[in-house]
Amino acid sequence: MTAKVNVAELREKSKAELLQTVSQMKKQIIGLRHQHASGGSGSQGVKIRELRKNIARVLTVITQEERKKVLLASKGKRIPLDLRFKKTRAMRRALSTSELNKKTLRQKKRITHFSVKKYAIKA
Template structure:
């Protein structure tokens, strides 16, 4: 009934249908454990419940990661949707690119060419 730990590496090899079947089985086992815990099965059932919840979370994580990866591959070469972009930080996302930082206005260009920085030689 209760497995020790589901490995994420093993889950990645399975198809989506197999993952959904595994998820259904884990949820059923979790429900049974909760019923036993309420019935007063013992102190160790709390640890088993915790482990089962983590197993369910692992399966759901692998499912979402594989779906996300497929969606990113489909969007390759196109504009990537906001929910699939990498989060990073707000400051990094808003930071200008190197080429945008180096762009100068016409006024700045004129000022740089006509009013270049003067260099003075000091007489010894």
């Protein structure tokens, strides 16, 4: 039975090596499907499922590395739309905290000269 691929080991490999492992896994899965179709033992289904998940893991590592490179390259520039955080539409359009705290000159004067009065009641 094929073992689960270790993702930490995959991250150390280059993109070319990862693509090579994907192609090898795809060849294995084709052979297993052929055996399964020709009436082999029932364990091929489990192996096929595990191989499909391993392929997905390798492809995920590849895309994560590519996204990381693009984000580093766009540091200080506009981040591409597909790499921005989704959040919600309202959250994306909301003002940042620094923008919210900015006050006009008139607002500053009004706050300083007409601040809220606090009264203490003597018991």
